[in-house]
Amino acid sequence: MRAVHPGCQHGRVGPPASLSSGVGRFVMRVSFDIDDTLVCHSPEALVEIGYLPVRVYRWFGEPLRRGTCSLVSELRRRGCSIWVYTTSGRSRFQVRRWLLLYGIRVDGVVNDDLHRLEMSGLGFSHPPSKYPPAFGIDLHVDDSAGVQMEGEQARFSSCCCSSG
Numbered sequence: 001m002r003a004v005h006p007g008c009q010h011g012r013v014g015p016p017a018s019l020s021s022g023v024g025r026f027v028m029r030v031s032f033d034i035d036d037t038l039v040c041h042s043p044e045a046l047v048e049i050g051y052l053p054v055r056v057y058r059w060f061g062e063p064l065r066r067g068t069c070s071l072v073s074e075l076r077r078r079g080c081s082i083w084v085y086t087t088s089g090r091s092r093f094q095v096r097r098w099l100l101l102y103g104i105r106v107d108g109v110v111n112d113d114l115h116r117l118e119m120s121g122l123g124f125s126h127p128p129s130k131y132p133p134a135f136g137i138d139l140h141v142d143d144s145a146g147v148q149m150e151g152e153q154a155r156f157s158s159c160c161c162s163s164g
């Protein structure tokens with residue numbers, strides 16, 4: 001059982017019951033932000049080359065940062081569970097479908113709706129923009145320095161990556 005989180009007055013920390021299948025099978029749950037982390041829109045950004053025709057990726061997805069597939073594969077090999085945590089308006093289905101185009105299966109997706117729903121029950125006076133412990137996430141990767149600062153304040157682990 002996880003310890004009560006000091007940044008949370010409610011005291012319940014961990015994945016919501018609807019998301020908790022598979023807990024215990026993995027050594028670590030890692031989540032990734034989307035905008036400027038997995039997706040880089042800069043024309044100079046290096047992106048993954050998929051196996052499907054280019055127009056399929058244009059219709060159903062966005063450019064995926066080069067190296068994502070090998071990183072996810074290595075994390076899986078090391079026993080990590082892979083999640084996406086975005087506070088954008090993308091639907092969870094959309095995110096799963098987009099990553100499947102690149103052969104990446106994720107174990108969970110937190111979008112803005114789910115984030116807000118979970119935050120409303122945690123009793124924060126000023127909820128952080130992201131709060132990975134609410135979903136049992138051990139490490140969150142994000143380009144935002146603000147999220148990293150929130151992590152230091154609310155005591156969750158985050159890794160800040162460059163947006164380019």
Ligand SMILES: [Mg+2]
Pocket residue numbers: 033034035036037142143144
């Ligand atoms: Mg971002």
